[in-house]
Amino acid sequence: MNNAEGHPKIKEDGTLETRCETCLRELFEEVLIELKRGRIHERISKENICNLLHLKKDHFEHCRVDSKLGTGDKMRSIGLFIVRVNENEVKFSLNDTKENKVVEWLKIDDIIQNNPGSRRDIYVTLRPFIKYVNKHPIH
Structure with a gap:
């Protein structure tokens, strides 16, 4: 979701x-997250995310990705929190529209089935995580 x-x-x-702390800081610099569950309507922050979204440090995955596919050039370190949430209860909006243009839910199947052909592959950094999630389902 966040490409910070x-x-x-x-x-x-x-x-x-x-790496985990950096990922959380970047997330909250760029994205506003709200939880709407019945009467609960609360803004999620670094201080309450673990409690409200049941986030644990073992939900953080890290890998190195070749940003120019097949060249070995410009390896990037990518971190991602993988948490199961109800998309009707958790709302995301951009806090920083300078760096990011959109925040959206991504479907794993869309990422897997995407075939960019000669266009730039917008999901290249997500594929290692998708492979991990497919092997280690989130409960």
Whole structure:
């Protein structure tokens, strides 16, 4: 969902952010997330995401992706939180429209079946995660 190009920053205690912390920071810099469940209508933040979306550190996956397919050039480190949510209860909107133009739900089948032909493959960074999710279903 989020294609942020964030880099780890130094925290107040002088240590470097973990990949997981960097991913969360970037997510909340660029995306607003709201939970609407019955009478609960709450904005999700770094402080409450673990509780409201049952997010755990083992929901974070990391891989290195060749951004120019087949060349070995410009390897990128990509992180992704994989969490099962009800898309009717969790709403995403852009906080930063300068870096991103759209936020949307993606269907795994659409990513797998996409055949860009001679066009740029917009799902190249997601495919390693899709392979992982297919082998390790989220419960």
